[in-house]
Amino acid sequence: MVRISLTVNGRPYQGEVEPRTLLVTLLRDHLHLTGTHIGCDTSQCGACVVHLDGISVKACTVLALQADGATVTTIEGLAQEATLHPLQEGFWAEHGLQCGFCTPGMIMSAADLLQQNPDPSDEEIRHALEGNLCRCTGYENIVRAVRYAAQQMQSAQKT
Amino acid sequence: MIPSPFAFYAPSRLDEAVRLLQQYGDEAKLLAGGHSLLPTMKLRLATPAVLIDLHKISDLVGVTVGERVTIGSMTTWSALEADATLCEALPVLAATIRLIGDRQVRNRGTLGGALAHADPAADAPAVVLVLNGTLTIYGPAGIRTIAADDFFVDMLTTALAPDEILTAITLDRVGPGEGAAYLKFAHPASRYALVGVAAFLRVEAGQVSACRVAVTGAGVRAERLTNVEAMLLHQPAQPDLFARAARGAADTLEILGDLHASETYRRAMVEVYIHRALVAAAASLRAS
Ligand SMILES: Cc1cc2nc3c(=O)[nH]c(=O)nc-3n(C[C@H](O)[C@H](O)[C@H](O)COP(=O)(O)OP(=O)(O)OC[C@H]3O[C@@H](n4cnc5c(N)ncnc54)[C@H](O)[C@@H]3O)c2cc1C
Ligand code: FES
Ligand code: FES
Numbered sequence: 001m002v003r004i005s006l007t008v009n010g011r012p013y014q015g016e017v018e019p020r021t022l023l024v025t026l027l028r029d030h031l032h033l034t035g036t037h038i039g040c041d042t043s044q045c046g047a048c049v050v051h052l053d054g055i056s057v058k059a060c061t062v063l064a065l066q067a068d069g070a071t072v073t074t075i076e077g078l079a080q081e082a083t084l085h086p087l088q089e090g091f092w093a094e095h096g097l098q099c100g101f102c103t104p105g106m107i108m109s110a111a112d113l114l115q116q117n118p119d120p121s122d123e124e125i126r127h128a129l130e131g132n133l134c135r136c137t138g139y140e141n142i143v144r145a146v147r148y149a150a151q152q153m154q155s156a157q158k159t
Numbered sequence: 160m161i162p163s164p165f166a167f168y169a170p171s172r173l174d175e176a177v178r179l180l181q182q183y184g185d186e187a188k189l190l191a192g193g194h195s196l197l198p199t200m201k202l203r204l205a206t207p208a209v210l211i212d213l214h215k216i217s218d219l220v221g222v223t224v225g226e227r228v229t230i231g232s233m234t235t236w237s238a239l240e241a242d243a244t245l246c247e248a249l250p251v252l253a254a255t256i257r258l259i260g261d262r263q264v265r266n267r268g269t270l271g272g273a274l275a276h277a278d279p280a281a282d283a284p285a286v287v288l289v290l291n292g293t294l295t296i297y298g299p300a301g302i303r304t305i306a307a308d309d310f311f312v313d314m315l316t317t318a319l320a321p322d323e324i325l326t327a328i329t330l331d332r333v334g335p336g337e338g339a340a341y342l343k344f345a346h347p348a349s350r351y352a353l354v355g356v357a358a359f360l361r362v363e364a365g366q367v368s369a370c371r372v373a374v375t376g377a378g379v380r381a382e383r384l385t386n387v388e389a390m391l392l393h394q395p396a397q398p399d400l401f402a403r404a405a406r407g408a409a410d411t412l413e414i415l416g417d418l419h420a421s422e423t424y425r426r427a428m429v430e431v432y433i434h435r436a437l438v439a440a441a442a443s444l445r446a447s
Contacts, residue, residue, distance in 0.1 A: 002167065018164065019164070019165055019167035019210070020161055020162045020163070020164055020165060021161075022161065022197075025161065041201060041202060042198060042202075042349075043194065043198045043264070044348055044349060046261070049263055055237070055266050056262060056263050057263055057266055058263045058264075060201075061193060061194055061197045061198060061201075061267070062193065062197075062267065063167075063193070063197070065167055065169075065212075066193070066212070066214070109262065109263065112262070113262075127257075127262075128262050130260075130261040130262065130350070131260065131262055131263045131264060132261075
């Protein structure tokens with residue numbers, strides 16, 4: 001077992017892990033943050049996307065040890081108290097989900113995109129979400145949801 | 160799935176990493192971005208007893224654009240994509256990176272890891288071949304360099320010895336009168352190349368005065384297509400030349416079929432992509 005410490009959604013965490021522990025396992029099984037999903041064994045689906053030091057990563061393909069000393073944000077860390085993040089609001093307003101399994105990963109990938117590109121085109125949104133698979137929606141409303149959030153965030157900045 | 164157990168080391172110096180490789184031999188694997196290694200470990204296709212993480216070795220990260228371009232092996236795809244000077248010096252590399260996996264894969268995966276892994280369907284090997292790549296390797300005997308042409312040996316096999324570490328990749332810049340392109344037929348889910356072709360051309364007074372063409376995804380390793388290069392050299396750079404050079408070019412290649420694409424289909428696609436890559440390289444010629 002190896003000691004690690006990291007900050008998850010603003011809270012410090014210290015614990016012991018086996019080196020083979022994946023970041024997604026640490027989040028779900030040790031920290032009970034089950035909003036981060038596991039949808040595949042092949043690093044392809046993106047249901048597990050979280051932010052590691054502000055950058056989106058697939059938590060199923062990062063060792064917990066590789067996050068030692070880092071800051072992690074999961075879907076649970078996105079809302080400010082009772083106020084939803086504009087992306088969470090956008091997925092709700094634009095029907096960007098059906099079963100919702102892919103949604104946490106979609107939102108975390110989209111949040112990374114909007115940090116770097118506050119006003120993406122539809123093509124840029126689709127390119128940024130290439131690593132997130134959805135079996136339900138057909139993606140159209142997901143793109144709309146991201147566009148909705150981008151607009152909300154931009155007009156919030158102007159006021 | 161979860162990998163089988165292993166011990167984890169994160170040395171902060173290259174010589175320490177080499178010492179660990181020597182100590183643990185076959186049992187040990189280097190860890191770069193982990194986006195080829197961890198998926199295979201999760202499927203238990205690889206079960207190393209020791210992982211040696213290269214992240215703490217800071218001299219392995221960075222880009223220097225001079226007469227040639229030098230890239231530290233641990234530089235991620237995303238860091239390369241974000242480097243404006245690099246993208247200006249080598250638009251073909253920037254365009255290739257956009258085609259690799261997805262944003263999260265690019266946030267972790269590294270150029271060095273991709274070359275050392277030598278996946279037969281990886282994109283970067285073909286591009287490094289046509290940009291006349293030189294690889295810098297650190298091992299027990301110190302530093303050595305090797306041409307990319309001699310680096311890719313077989314499926315998942317390179318000229319790296321088990322106790323050596325790839326430290327940097329040096330590439331030619333695409334200069335005036337030169338153009339380069341990489342085009343691939345991507346697998347729709349994984350985005351790996353079912354077939355990918357990279358082409359580099361220099362055109363002087365309307366004639367091809369230098370060229371390199373390489374294929375990936377088709378056989379056991381990325382390789383130069385010297386037969387195509389010979390057809391192009393010293394010929395007028397015209398569209399019909401590119402069509403002629405592509406025709407039959409895959410006949411003598413060793414091509415693998417798998418559940419995604421049969422051998423016959425891949426062979427046909429190799430020719431299509433040779434043609435398209437040559438046309439695209441010619442269209443990207445920089446003003447001289
Ligand atoms: C879903 C998915 C899609 C992908 N799609 C594509 C794609 O479309 N095109 C593409 O080209 N690639 C693709 N990849 C692969 C990706 O680019 C990998 O990140 C890359 O191939 C390996 O780089 P890495 O840094 O992750 O290496 P790792 O996985 O850490 O290492 C790979 C191997 O190389 C060895 N190694 C690593 N660094 C060194 C070094 N410096 N010296 C010596 N040995 C070393 C390791 O020991 C290991 O055996 C994809 C990956 C995933 C998960
Ligand atoms: S669980 Fe599918 S990519 Fe991580
Ligand atoms: S909403 Fe069901 S997988 Fe996306």
